[in-house]
Amino acid sequence: MIKAPAIIGLLSGLVVNVAIGMTPWATALAGDNSTLLPVIPPALEGEQCVEPTEVMRRDHMRFLLHQRDETVHSGIRGAKHSLVGCIACHAQSDAAGAAIPVNAEGQFCESCHGFAGVSMDCFECHASVPARQQALGTLPRWMSSPAVAVAHTSARGAD
Amino acid sequence: MGGARKSLAEQSRRHFLAKAGAAAAVGLAAGVRFMDFPKARAATGAVTDNQRWGMLIDANKCADGCTACVQACNDEHGIQSHGNASTDAQWIRKVRLRDKAGGRESTLPLMCQHCEEPPCVDVCPTGASFRRADGIVLVDKHSCIGCRYCMLACPYKARSFVHENLSDQKPWSPRGKGTVESCNLCVHRLDENRGRIPACAERCEREGHRAIVFGDLNDPASPVAKAMREQQSEELRADFGLNTGIRYQNI
Amino acid sequence: MATAHNSVGSIRFSVIEGRGAAFRALLVGLVLVVAAGLWAAHRMQAEGHMVTGMNNQIVWGIPHVFAVFLIVAASGALNGASLSSVMGRTLYAPYARLSALLAIALLLGGLAIITLDLGRPERLMVALTHFNFTSVFAWNVLLYSGFVLLAGWYLWTLMERRMNPLTKSVGTTLFAWRLALTTGTGLIFGVLVARQAYDAAIMAPLFIAMSLSFGSAAYTLLLFAVFDWSGRPLDEDLVQSLRRLLIVFVIAVLFFVSVFHAGKLYAAEYQGFEHFLLLDGGALTWLFWAGQIVAGSLLPLWLMLWRPTARSRPWLAAACVLVLLGALAQLYVIIIGGQSYPLEIFPGKQVIESSFFDGAVLHYQPRLPEFLLAFGGVAMALLIVALSMKVLQFLPRPGSAD
Numbered sequence: 001m002i003k004a005p006a007i008i009g010l011l012s013g014l015v016v017n018v019a020i021g022m023t024p025w026a027t028a029l030a031g032d033n034s035t036l037l038p039v040i041p042p043a044l045e046g047e048q049c050v051e052p053t054e055v056m057r058r059d060h061m062r063f064l065l066h067q068r069d070e071t072v073h074s075g076i077r078g079a080k081h082s083l084v085g086c087i088a089c090h091a092q093s094d095a096a097g098a099a100i101p102v103n104a105e106g107q108f109c110e111s112c113h114g115f116a117g118v119s120m121d122c123f124e125c126h127a128s129v130p131a132r133q134q135a136l137g138t139l140p141r142w143m144s145s146p147a148v149a150v151a152h153t154s155a156r157g158a159d
Numbered sequence: 160m161g162g163a164r165k166s167l168a169e170q171s172r173r174h175f176l177a178k179a180g181a182a183a184a185v186g187l188a189a190g191v192r193f194m195d196f197p198k199a200r201a202a203t204g205a206v207t208d209n210q211r212w213g214m215l216i217d218a219n220k221c222a223d224g225c226t227a228c229v230q231a232c233n234d235e236h237g238i239q240s241h242g243n244a245s246t247d248a249q250w251i252r253k254v255r256l257r258d259k260a261g262g263r264e265s266t267l268p269l270m271c272q273h274c275e276e277p278p279c280v281d282v283c284p285t286g287a288s289f290r291r292a293d294g295i296v297l298v299d300k301h302s303c304i305g306c307r308y309c310m311l312a313c314p315y316k317a318r319s320f321v322h323e324n325l326s327d328q329k330p331w332s333p334r335g336k337g338t339v340e341s342c343n344l345c346v347h348r349l350d351e352n353r354g355r356i357p358a359c360a361e362r363c364e365r366e367g368h369r370a371i372v373f374g375d376l377n378d379p380a381s382p383v384a385k386a387m388r389e390q391q392s393e394e395l396r397a398d399f400g401l402n403t404g405i406r407y408q409n410i
Numbered sequence: 411m412a413t414a415h416n417s418v419g420s421i422r423f424s425v426i427e428g429r430g431a432a433f434r435a436l437l438v439g440l441v442l443v444v445a446a447g448l449w450a451a452h453r454m455q456a457e458g459h460m461v462t463g464m465n466n467q468i469v470w471g472i473p474h475v476f477a478v479f480l481i482v483a484a485s486g487a488l489n490g491a492s493l494s495s496v497m498g499r500t501l502y503a504p505y506a507r508l509s510a511l512l513a514i515a516l517l518l519g520g521l522a523i524i525t526l527d528l529g530r531p532e533r534l535m536v537a538l539t540h541f542n543f544t545s546v547f548a549w550n551v552l553l554y555s556g557f558v559l560l561a562g563w564y565l566w567t568l569m570e571r572r573m574n575p576l577t578k579s580v581g582t583t584l585f586a587w588r589l590a591l592t593t594g595t596g597l598i599f600g601v602l603v604a605r606q607a608y609d610a611a612i613m614a615p616l617f618i619a620m621s622l623s624f625g626s627a628a629y630t631l632l633l634f635a636v637f638d639w640s641g642r643p644l645d646e647d648l649v650q651s652l653r654r655l656l657i658v659f660v661i662a663v664l665f666f667v668s669v670f671h672a673g674k675l676y677a678a679e680y681q682g683f684e685h686f687l688l689l690d691g692g693a694l695t696w697l698f699w700a701g702q703i704v705a706g707s708l709l710p711l712w713l714m715l716w717r718p719t720a721r722s723r724p725w726l727a728a729a730c731v732l733v734l735l736g737a738l739a740q741l742y743v744i745i746i747g748g749q750s751y752p753l754e755i756f757p758g759k760q761v762i763e764s765s766f767f768d769g770a771v772l773h774y775q776p777r778l779p780e781f782l783l784a785f786g787g788v789a790m791a792l793l794i795v796a797l798s799m800k801v802l803q804f805l806p807r808p809g810s811a812d
Binding site for chain 1: 204205206289291293297299300301324325327328329330331333334335336337338346347349350351
């Protein structure tokens with residue numbers, strides 16, 4: 001037999017949980033939408049992304065996973081879904097013209113990944129700023145798009 | 160037998176364990192559903208085994224005390240010292256030798272030998288260490304779990320493990336903490352198909368020593384194939400039967 | 411308040427009372443060591459392996475010594491179960507559950523150390539889904555996981571009365587599986603042709619002998635500890651049987667070690683390494699002779715065979731402890747000794763200069779995180795045993811054994 005105190009306990013627990021869970025939307029319910037969704041800085045280069053936004057939002061991880069195999073195992077670089085290509089367009093610059101890493105707070109990758117709570121370890125290995133045109137001579141052809149022609153220096157200090 | 164009478168505590172304990180096990184199984188199954196794994200490789204534009212990249216290194220031409228090749232490699236791949244020689248990565252290193260019988264000294268650069276039968280590929284549990292179709296032995300750092308078994312297996316101690324957090328990586332040479340790496344014959348340069356050669360060979364040529372000759376072993380007209388046809392060359396530890404892509408002269 | 415029990419045949423099992431302050435203190439102590447191990451693993455993951463003494467020359471260190479020790483001992487700890495279920499020795503029947511429990515716990519402890527020491531432990535799922543079947547290591551991942559599941563199933567056949575008829579077949583499969591597992595563990599080193607210290611198929615049977623010896627010693631110590639500290643009597647026939655088995659197993663290990671080194675000494679190719687290990691290696695030579703041979707093999711044999719000490723339980727316990735210490739020495743010699751000796755890349759040449767330590771004997775200086783991780787794994791294994799005995803019925807009730 002389910003007793004009354006048990007029912008009251010369950011229901012109040014449910015109410016408290018829902019109330020706490022709704023707090024992110026509290027400001028939205030009050031009419032202010034500014035903290036509800038991630039704010040993604042617009043790309044500096046190009047008119048549109050290599051894929052439509054809805055496709056990218058849903059599938060960018062699949063493109064990257066597939067592309068990385070193509071690059072590492074088959075040697076195909078500079079393809080449509082290359083990570084370097086993403087960074088070349090989507091990296092922001094600060095006032096002095098230096099590149100800001102795309103996984104820094106509020107930047108392109110982190111703005112959504114932080115919101116969704118999905119960690120990514122790409123930039124433990126991959127450079128998070130566009131390639132420099134510097135003393136090592138010419139960049140590889142697959143990196144020499146107009147997007148990387150902007151002079152950058154890394155703004156990252158220690159981790 | 161004594162089984163007919165089960166105590167209440169025993170029954171509830173079994174009950175609990177059964178429920179917990181079921182819950183864990185359901186949770187595990189749900190979790191597995193959310194994971195996505197890398198897809199199979201495509202074939203268009205891929206490298207093939209028409210080419211086999213290799214080098215011929217002449218120890219006579221290698222200058223004593225010169226480390227241009229090492230410098231070039233470090234510059235190209237963004238390899239920096241972190242203050243501890245035993246944990247610093249070394250994709251290429253200079254070695255000085257003395258013949259035990261005759262006393263003759265020589266010097267040469269040593270790097271991953273890009274074997275045709277690489278022991279490091281055989282032992283890698285995830286298949287991260289692999290041999291590309293064009294002969295380059297690489298680590299796919301997306302799959303590398305950092306177990307370092309390949310480092311134990313390599314007869315040439317060619318591999319390095321990244322012991323610290325890295326930053327400012329070169330965009331064409333991703334490197335990161337917790338994975339294993341080694342000379343990749345500057346694969347990013349080779350993939351451009353613009354005739355660029357590995358940084359070590361390029362720098363040695365520029366310095367005037369020309370100790371490192373790079374090219375396509377499968378192309379009879381390439382400088383390395385010609386040199387190997389005309390001159391004596393040897394593999395390091397040929398007795399292992401690895402058929403390396405890097406050959407030496409005048410050790 | 412009645413102690414829960416179930417029974418197999420005429421044997422009745424119960425949980426450990428575990429209400430005393432000593433038991434609680436034991437649990438707290440083990441939890442603290444496990445926590446220290448986890449902290450060390452976190453540091454290694456956050457800052458990289460530079461916080462350890464492992465480097466590009468000595469790539470496997472103290473954590474691996476302890477992990478391989480735990481894994482090898484896990485396989486051997488099943489002896490009690492194998493003797494009971496596979497070979498039909500009823501003397502061991504009441505103690506089969508503890509045997510399987512110890513085996514699972516030791517293996518999990520070893521796996522925990524190995525996994526947490528990985529450069530990329532968060533990629534464990536990659537290791538469990540991408541297999542390169544030419545790799546002995548990959549085979550071992552399957553063998554280790556399968557062992558835990560199979561041993562768990564075996565325990566179930568023991569503990570669930572309706573499953574009892576399956577005990578023999580599952581136990582036999584488990585027996586074969588543990589031989590495969592130990593062979594695989596030995597071959598991790600045996601297939602490394604590049605290193606003079608390895609490159610020997612005999613490492614497979616050597617590791618099987620080691621597992622029998624280490625596992626028996628660990629199992630005996632566990633029985634002594636559990637029964638003595640909970641005030642239960644332990645069958646004298648069982649103790650003597652364990653002693654006689656351990657004598658045979660220690661001799662077996664000595665045999666395989668001798669053949670291994672004699673074989674290598676015979677070939678000129680390996681004499682450099684053998685000279686280094688047996689005479690010239692400083693701390694390693696001490697560990698081999700004093701640690702592995704004398705303390706780990708000869709002294710325990712003497713204690714178990716010499717009349718004044720042979721029938722004494724405290725001396726048998728001492729012999730078991732010595733065997734386990736000798737085990738650690740042996741694995742240190744195998745794993746670190748094998749990496750300390752330089753690779754022979756240029757036969758006939760002497761390396762006089764190299765920035766990557768070619769040609770030189772390498773010295774390993776372990777640091778705190780490695781020890782904490784290693785001890786954490788051991789503590790985790792013991793914690794699993796202690797907690798499981800409190801929750802499920804592993805102990806035969808006093809006077810209920812045949």
